[in-house]
Amino acid sequence: MSRKIFLVLLVALAVAGCVQYAGQDGSARPSAERQSVELEDGAVYSITASEVIKNINGKEHQMYAYNGMIPGPLLKVAQGSRISIEFKNDLRHETTVHWHGLRHNVKDDGVPDMSQEPVKRGGKYTYNLYFPDAGIYWYHPHVREDEQQDLGLAGNILVAPKEPIYNQVNREEVLMLDDIYIDNKGIVPYGKDGSNFALMGRYGNVMLLNGKTNYSLEVSRGDVVRFYLTDASNARPFNISIPGARMKLIGSDIGVYEKEEYSDSVVIAPGERYTIEAYFENVGEYKIMNVNPEKEYELGKIIVSDKETANDYSAYFTSLKDNAEITDFKQYFDKEADYNLRLSIDSSMMMAGRMGMEGMPCHRMSDGTMMGNCGDSQDTEPIEWEDTMRMMNSQATSDNTKWIIHDEETGKENMDITMMASIGDKVKISIFNDPESMHPMQHPIHLHGQRFLVLTVDGKHVVNQVWKDTVLVPIGSKIDILVDATNPGQWMFHCHISEHLEAGMMSKFIVNG
Incomplete structure (x- = not known):
């Protein structure tokens, strides 16, 4: 279906919910470039989230940083090792740290109300991390990540493999x-x-x-x-x-x-x-x-x-x-889907703002924003590479916009959905990104604490497999994944567009064992 570009809400609603521009109080220290730190098995390392001043293109901006660095410290560890992170929050707001991609203890996953309480201003929390898999991982907040992550709270973890799985490089x-x-x-x-x-x-x-x-x-x-x-x-x-x-x-x-x-x-x-x-x-x-x-x-x-x-x-x-590595899992590729999910948006709260635009001619603003009744002027593409409707987008808030994960069998949505598994199960999830919704978007879907294989994209088998924790689901696409349930606990399953997460696009995946 062709997309209709619409006005979301009056500008006043967006302005009323805004905070000051970053970089106005000048109380923070200048940010530093990222440094790497090698951590042995059993090491204890301290990370503090705080405000910094960062120069971007000759202008100073107030931002956030881990240990004063943007990006945060690069943690280098060995596969199979365990370390402890002593985290302190020096921000004005509560926060957590999520260790993205790690198959470790759920209590250290950094998700409010699922694995821990948020860390208050001046508070501390100790994360005990385990690294069962080699590769590149990262850490970021799971409280208002639309703001905190965007302002600089993100860092990488490089896990060196036990066995030589990589080529020699310079x-x-x-x-x-x-x-x-x-x-x-x-x-x-x-x-x-x-x-x-x-x-x-x-x-x-x-x-x-x-x-x-x-x-x-x-x-x-x-x-x-x-x-x-x-x-x-x-x-x-x-x-x-x-x-x-x-x-x-x-x-x-x-x-x-x-x-x-x-x-x-x-x-x-x-x-x-x-x-x-x-x-x-x-x-x-x-x-x-x-x-x-x-x-x-x-x-x-x-x-x-x-x-x-x-x-x-x-x-x-x-x-x-x-x-x-994945040869033993191919016997499960053709099983029936255990869960069928549809990705959509609830636009009912925005319809009033759209009324009155139908009779207006389509017009592109200087910033690329589409205004008025653009009707069939913009066909749906699989991926939105740029924000071509920035003014309208800015007026959509987590209060008036609801992004949805919908369970086709039960009719449940978002956090009312509980996908269940036991240790050792191979769970097939089919994810369809509905192109008929009011404003379809691509969605990078992330599963905490587990790994999965992408089996098919629009019915075509993926011929070169790799273990994933995040998959991009383009507009109109149907993607089947196979979850290797190895890690007990209640884990989050959500869209990794930060604003979509804040607008409700998340559910639960529980592994018993």
């Missing part, structure tokens, strides 16, 4: 992709008591790579570099490429692919991670690009010197490694 780089929405007054305000931009999510207009607008990396001619990518944005999907360099797809959220494959680009949605390798055969400057059908962004650059690589690992790059 270096590894951990890249956190993000954006932020800034106007001439500063960072555009967040809702005071709930999120704004609840229709599409908050798309930034300034791109950040590891917290920088001018990221750069120097390597030698012939180097092979492994990049670990994380999309930490509120809503933006990225399409990452390095024109001129060969790229190889190695892994995703919780593991490596069955078979490595060459790729010109990789699409990554909020919450997802991807592991790629790039071979820089020739001297020159290579751009890290985010290219979508509407815009192109240069996120950073890689400068390749004429100094020859110290170790030639090109032979590893030019071969494609196989991995047979």
Whole structure:
């Protein structure tokens, strides 16, 4: 169905719920660049969330940081190890820390009302973390993440494998992709008591790579570099490429692919991670690009010197490694779905705002916003790469917008849904993103505490498997996943567009054992 662009609410409703522009009180310290810390088994490490001042394109903004760094400290640990994090909250608001992708104890998952109470201002909480899986993970708040995460509270965890599952490379780089929405007054305000931009999510207009607008990396001619990518944005999907360099797809959220494959680009949605390798055969400057059908962004650059690589690992790059980890799970691929879910939106609270627009001509504002009755002028695309209706989006709040996970069998929605499993179960969930809703959006769906395989996309079998904890469900698509239930507890299942989460798009997955 063609999408109708509509007015959500009067501007006054959005303005009434806004806080001050960030960067106005000047009481915080300047932010620092990310540092990495290696933590041995049994280590205890302290992390504090606090306010900082960060310079973006020559202007100072008040933001948040873990240990004063944006992104937060890069924690390097070994697979199978355990560490403790002594967390302190120096923010003005309560918060938690969610350890995204970890299959660990549910009481350390950082979800309010499910695993812990929020940490009050000045409060402390100890997280005991376990790392059963190698790969790249990350941590962020699970209280008002539309604001707290967007203002800088995010960091990565790199888990080194017990066994050599990766190729030899010259270096590894951990890249956190993000954006932020800034106007001439500063960072555009967040809702005071709930999120704004609840229709599409908050798309930034300034791109950040590891917290920088001018990221750069120097390597030698012939180097092979492994990049670990994380999309930490509120809503933006990225399409990452390095024109001129060969790229190889190695892994995703919780593991490596069955078979490595060459790729010109990789699409990554909020919450997802991807592991790629790039071979820089020739001297020159290579751009890290985010290219979508509407815009192109240069996120950073890689400068390749004429100094020859110290170790030639090109032979590893030019071969494609196989991995047979998921072979035993293929017997469950064709089972019937245990749960059938539909993703939609409740627009009834917004219909009054839409009335009166039907007779107005369609008009595009200078910021790209569509106003009036645009009718069939914009067909539904599978992915919203940009916010083309920013004014209307900003007026949609978590009070007047309800995003829905709907159980087709029971008719239940969101937190009334409880998906059940026992340890060892293989649970098949079918997820359909309804294109007939008032404003369909792609949804990156994240399951806490477990891992899953993406079996089919629109009825077509996925031929190259990898363990995931987050999957992008495009508009109109139906995706089947197979959950490997290994971790007991009550876990959250939700959309990782921060504003959609704040607008109710979450349910429960309980594993007994």
